Amino acid sequence: MEIPLGIELSLMEILKGEDYPIEAICGGMAICGTCRVEVLNRDEIMLGGPNDDELCMLETLPCYTGNCRLSCQIKIAENIDGIKIKIPSDILV
């Protein structure tokens, strides 16, 4: 998927806008975990680590690998160019 730069959106908002099956119940406040994704190529991109709010939420979730992130906390920017993600089957709607 090609996403233009310069838009103030999160990855979650892009996924929802493209009708990917995630709920994102809290609307991006990092308190529901229903926008969770697995970043498959974290070593290849400059994603950076989760902020404190995201980390607190991630610690409560059944993340199967250390590459679990909240897509609502990932902003669309050049640093995620080439990101590869998987939506865990347990959160699909």
Ligand code: FES
């Ligand atoms: S939308 Fe709720 S944690 Fe991301």
